[in-house]
Amino acid sequence: MPMIDIKNVSKWYGSFQVLTNCTTSVEKGEVVVVCGPSGSGKSTLIKCVNALEPFQQGEISVNGTGVGDPKTDLPKLRAHVGMVFQHFELFPHLSITENLTLAQIKVLGRGRDEANERGVKLLDRVGLKSQAAKFPGQLSGGQQQRVAIARALAMDPICMLFDEPTSALDPEMINEVLDVMVQLAKEGMTMMVVTHEMGFARKVANRVIFMDRGEIVEDAAKDDFFGKPRSERAVQFLSKILHH
């Protein structure tokens, strides 16, 4: 059974179709990179995986639980699916420690001490232990995104979703975030990553999915995708982002 299973998913905003018959899956321990031009529906697709966006047709299941099933306890499902956003989305009114512990306490029912311990450990892991008492606004973008990753990891996720995690960062901060993600991939975390960072894809992805106009155009092993992309659209996209 795949960790994330996406079957024939279609989605419309009114009469505009944003996703057309998307089918793919992510196996346990697999790292799948989703790329494509802006507006191709990749962010929408990844948000469908933990039901932050509803979809009208098809099925998605995470670890066997149907996401579109009205009987599914969505908060419970989401608690174990880590998500990292383009704009970090740390809670600005809470300290870094509180950002890391709030959901552990309120959702997982951990005690404050246990949650703190787990939070500090993960903060240390992303190299930001000394920032625990600060507020998100006092950190750089790269630091905020690393905290956001730690916040997701604190929930002991069974898989992680990354929605363009480096797109809002200044160039010099991209690597500090990618380093954390590479490390995570090497440890065997199941990851679905929407990104334009082809260096990251080359380094750790098992598969690359290329989307265009709401469709999954290519879904190939990494070497196949970079070596001999089959579709004209993927060739054009790659030539645009790799040579400039």
Place this chain on the structure above:
Amino acid sequence: MNFDLGVIQAALPYLWKGMQYTLELTVIATLGGLFFGTLLALARLSSIKPLSLVATGYINLMRSIPLVLVLFWFFFLMPVVIQSLTGAERPPFIGPDRTAIITFIMFEAAYFAEIMRAGIQSISRGQVNAAYALGLNYRQSMTHIILPQAFRNMLPVLLTQTIILFQDTSLVYVISGTDFLGATSKIAQRDSRLVEMYTFAAVVYFVISFSLSLLVKRLQKKIAIIR
């Protein structure tokens, strides 16, 4: 005409009692209005259509009729309504104090609701998504993530509304409530010292309201820096 400060001085203990009532009414109406206003705002923003419609209707109604009229309505008509509903022999006595508290909370709730609605809508969809993605449910997301931020963003406007409320509480005068203005007025009539008493009342309202609004301005600057 001579301006006799002694009149004011002699009346100070009584006026202070009136001021205490004014402050009490302001605080209770603010807290109550904020509480029910937040619920109203959530109802208005709710995806459950009937709930949203009722809340919107209530807010629009309250914002479209004068406060004095709501006071009169409660004071004079509500007892009659209750009487006809319960079939009691005589209309029940609600009294000016309870009337005032109920009316001000109901009226302010409508205004605070609109402020809180703007505050909630000022928080980006991304924050809501982040809260949901961590497994927080609707109520937890609201109480821990959205409302605290909405409240902080709206604090200056909420305080400004409270200053307006502080002045508006003087309307209890029309149902014979003895707030600060009511107390001033009673002394003015008793001692025939209208000039002294009403001038004094104006100065007191001005000093309190104006210094509070200066504080709000400073607070606004401070919040702007934090963001």
